[in-house]
Amino acid sequence: MEKKTVTFVAQMDEFLQSVVSQCHELGVSQDFHIEGRRVDQLPYRPIAEGSLVVLSTKRIYSQVEPYLPPGSKTIVAKRMLPYHSLREMLEIPPGVKVLLVSDTAETAEETIQLLIASGMDFELYPYYPGAYLPPDIEIAVTPGESEHVPSSIRKVVDIGFRIIDLSTWLEIYAHFDNDHFHKVTARAVQSLIYITKELNNEIIHARLLQMYLEGIVNRIEDAVIALDEQEVIRFINQKAIDTLHLPGLGVQGEKAAECLPEDFIETVRECGENEEQLVDWGGRTFFFRKMHIIMEGRYLGSLLLFRKAAEIEKMEHDYRIRLYSKGLVAKYSFDDIHGKSPSFQKVIQLAKKMSRSNSTILLLGETGTGKELLAQAIHNASPRKREPFVGVNFAAISESLLESELFGYEEGAFTGARKGGHIGWFELAHKGTIFLDEIGDASGAIQNRLLRVLQERQIMRVGGNKVIPVDIRVVAATNQDLQQMVKEGKFRADLYYRLNILPIHLPPLRKRVEDIPWLADEFIRHYCLDLRRPPFTLSGEALKAMQEYDWPGNIRELENVVEYLAHVVEEEVHVHHLPFLQENQELVVAAEEYREDCIALCQEYERRGFLPEMTAILQELSIAGGGRYALQEQLRARGFNLSTQQLRYRFKLLQQDELIYVGKGRQGSAISPQGEAFLAYCHHAKAREGKR
Numbered sequence: 001m002e003k004k005t006v007t008f009v010a011q012m013d014e015f016l017q018s019v020v021s022q023c024h025e026l027g028v029s030q031d032f033h034i035e036g037r038r039v040d041q042l043p044y045r046p047i048a049e050g051s052l053v054v055l056s057t058k059r060i061y062s063q064v065e066p067y068l069p070p071g072s073k074t075i076v077a078k079r080m081l082p083y084h085s086l087r088e089m090l091e092i093p094p095g096v097k098v099l100l101v102s103d104t105a106e107t108a109e110e111t112i113q114l115l116i117a118s119g120m121d122f123e124l125y126p127y128y129p130g131a132y133l134p135p136d137i138e139i140a141v142t143p144g145e146s147e148h149v150p151s152s153i154r155k156v157v158d159i160g161f162r163i164i165d166l167s168t169w170l171e172i173y174a175h176f177d178n179d180h181f182h183k184v185t186a187r188a189v190q191s192l193i194y195i196t197k198e199l200n201n202e203i204i205h206a207r208l209l210q211m212y213l214e215g216i217v218n219r220i221e222d223a224v225i226a227l228d229e230q231e232v233i234r235f236i237n238q239k240a241i242d243t244l245h246l247p248g249l250g251v252q253g254e255k256a257a258e259c260l261p262e263d264f265i266e267t268v269r270e271c272g273e274n275e276e277q278l279v280d281w282g283g284r285t286f287f288f289r290k291m292h293i294i295m296e297g298r299y300l301g302s303l304l305l306f307r308k309a310a311e312i313e314k315m316e317h318d319y320r321i322r323l324y325s326k327g328l329v330a331k332y333s334f335d336d337i338h339g340k341s342p343s344f345q346k347v348i349q350l351a352k353k354m355s356r357s358n359s360t361i362l363l364l365g366e367t368g369t370g371k372e373l374l375a376q377a378i379h380n381a382s383p384r385k386r387e388p389f390v391g392v393n394f395a396a397i398s399e400s401l402l403e404s405e406l407f408g409y410e411e412g413a414f415t416g417a418r419k420g421g422h423i424g425w426f427e428l429a430h431k432g433t434i435f436l437d438e439i440g441d442a443s444g445a446i447q448n449r450l451l452r453v454l455q456e457r458q459i460m461r462v463g464g465n466k467v468i469p470v471d472i473r474v475v476a477a478t479n480q481d482l483q484q485m486v487k488e489g490k491f492r493a494d495l496y497y498r499l500n501i502l503p504i505h506l507p508p509l510r511k512r513v514e515d516i517p518w519l520a521d522e523f524i525r526h527y528c529l530d531l532r533r534p535p536f537t538l539s540g541e542a543l544k545a546m547q548e549y550d551w552p553g554n555i556r557e558l559e560n561v562v563e564y565l566a567h568v569v570e571e572e573v574h575v576h577h578l579p580f581l582q583e584n585q586e587l588v589v590a591a592e593e594y595r596e597d598c599i600a601l602c603q604e605y606e607r608r609g610f611l612p613e614m615t616a617i618l619q620e621l622s623i624a625g626g627g628r629y630a631l632q633e634q635l636r637a638r639g640f641n642l643s644t645q646q647l648r649y650r651f652k653l654l655q656q657d658e659l660i661y662v663g664k665g666r667q668g669s670a671i672s673p674q675g676e677a678f679l680a681y682c683h684h685a686k687a688r689e690g691k692r
């Protein structure tokens with residue numbers, strides 16, 4: 001039987017090519033002779049007589065009509081989306097804004113109608129060359145017209161040309177009374193089955209994936225809830241169900257406001273994106289985090305993570321206890337603090353009372369009056385005594401290091417940052433006490449950060465974005481007049497008020513001279529025991545001289561003097577032994593075994609041009625002792641501009657020559673008895689030179 005002819009007419013070659021391949025796929029070309037004509041070819045490629053004419057769209061009818069052979073039948077092809085395009089489109093989240101890109105307004109609109117009819121529920125905007133491009137659209141769908149997609153689009157889904165739908169093929173077969181149509185239907189259905197199978201596999205895969213993810217989320221320690229943009233619970237793990245005492249997984253799919261506690265919902269609504277908060281629900285404190293779920297640039301809801309703060313604290317606490325064993329301890333207790341004068345006893349009684357509270361204490365007093373000693377005693381008498389005591393000396397550490405030492409840093413926070421980050425002193429002091437010594441030396445930037453920690457009891461590591469709750473008791477100390485510094489704008493007033501909650505003034509030694517004999521006896525006993533030597537006593541005049549002296553270095557200075565005497569005195573201390581009495585120094589030095597050494601060292605330092613610096617360093621250490629950083633400042637005030645490196649070198653020499661003791665870390669350094677003798681010798685030598 002001779003094959004009948006079906007002629008497809010379209011404006012574009014692409015349509016005709018897609019028809020040809022569809023005819024092969026479905027086996028239509030076995031039953032009919034298929035012809036294709038572009039509209040512009042019709043004048044010179046006529047349509048065969050008796051042919052069924054199939055138009056790609058109704059719009060071309062008027063152009064085709066003049067070329068239709070008489071009596072020929074014309075139908076308009078109904079078009080549908082190719083099956084394979086379905087899968088790709090299903091990956092686009094519903095509700096997303098999508099640009100439908102085609103070559104003309106009509107085809108764009110037609111494809112939109114097809115997509116809507118297929119049940120795709122994204123917001124579709126037609127686009128074609130020269131059309132208005134709505135803002136904020138990131139995905140485009142195009143029926144084989146990707147060259148028209150604007151460059152701002154991030155993802156393009158090319159669904160290919162619309163194919164001819166089954167009903168049009170049916171019409172063609174019916175027109176020629178051809179009953180082979182069942183073949184075509186079977187083949188078309190085959191590809192549907194294939195696509196369905198593929199989707200089914202994906203669904204199974206997605207289910208497995210979901211089960212796998214649920215398994216993971218149920219094993220993590222945090223309680224997890226995922227809400228969609230309508231605040232409907234999309235996912236909840238067992239920990240969240242237990243923590244919030246919910247009936248079970250049945251709450252999934254419910255509105256959060258209808259099944260979650262009211263205070264919880266309030267937190268969810270108040271908390272901003274990627275924010276962390278400490279919140280109280282039903283009398284318990286929780287650590288709460290909220291993150292937005294964004295896919296393809298679209299907000300899909302929020303992920304809520306929370307955990308009892310006590311659990312976090314315990315975990316961190318266990319970790320800190322390990323650090324605690326590394327020496328974060330306060331050595332001294334109230335038993336180690338000597339002083340019987342009424343003024344000092346009043347201070348001790350007050351400090352004992354305050355140690356039981358949790359409030360911030362500010363210790364005020366001149367250098368060497370025992371502020372650090374008292375801070376340690378307060379910690380050891382407080383309920384926090386088993387927790388860390390962390391001392392920070394603001395004068396002893398350089399500004400550049402201070403911030404990262406105080407607050408810690410995250411890995412990669414700056415060049416040279418340690419792998420895995422670094423835990424700061426505030427974190428180390430968690431549950432315990434942090435002693436902020438020489439707080440008056442804190443820079444403006446550090447004052448700002450300290451204020452925030454004191455207000456919020458939370459810290460953030462340098463280079464980090466997580467807030468870390470810290471439970472700390474703060475004891476601060478200074479020998480500076482903070483009130484005056486506030487007036488001069490050198491210290492933040494609000495920080496001062498935060499610190500000055502429980503102030504304790506430690507009296508200088510000259511204001512409690514009645515303590516001197518007793519304190520001196522305590523130190524004599526201590527050093528004699530230490531040096532394994534017989535005890536010695538103070539003569540009446542020596543004691544009187546000591547009570548008349550004004551002790552600028554306070555108890556530290558008294559202790560140093562006694563240590564010196566323990567090295568140089570046999571049985572009784574006389575006025576001429578006392579190193580702080582200038583006119584006696586020659587006698588002291590002359591009497592000492594160090595004399596020879598002093599002369600040699602003096603000459604050596606003089607030869608190297610170090611002498612004035614060395615004596616200045618020793619003088620400073622003799623008055624106060626302490627850290628190198630503070631010393632550097634004091635030396636600068638005396639006109640010696642030594643770099644850290646230079647100072648370190650001088651220290652090394654002085655230590656080698658046994659004139660100073662260099663403490664480890666924060667301990668600072670102190671002048672040795674040999675150092676005092678050397679200083680006295682230099683003074684005297686200078687005085688002699690002056691007289692000459």
Ligand SMILES: Nc1ncnc2c1ncn2[C@@H]1O[C@H](COP(=O)(O)OP(=O)(O)OP(=O)(O)O)[C@@H](O)[C@H]1O
Nearest residue numbers: 336337338339367368369370371372373479555556
């Ligand atoms: N009441 C006291 N009884 C016994 N020893 C004391 C007393 N007060 C201070 N000391 C001793 O004096 C030295 C200095 O004390 P401490 O470091 O506590 O003083 P400070 O006021 O913190 O000094 P600075 O302001 O220079 O840091 C320490 O060796 C300490 O043991």
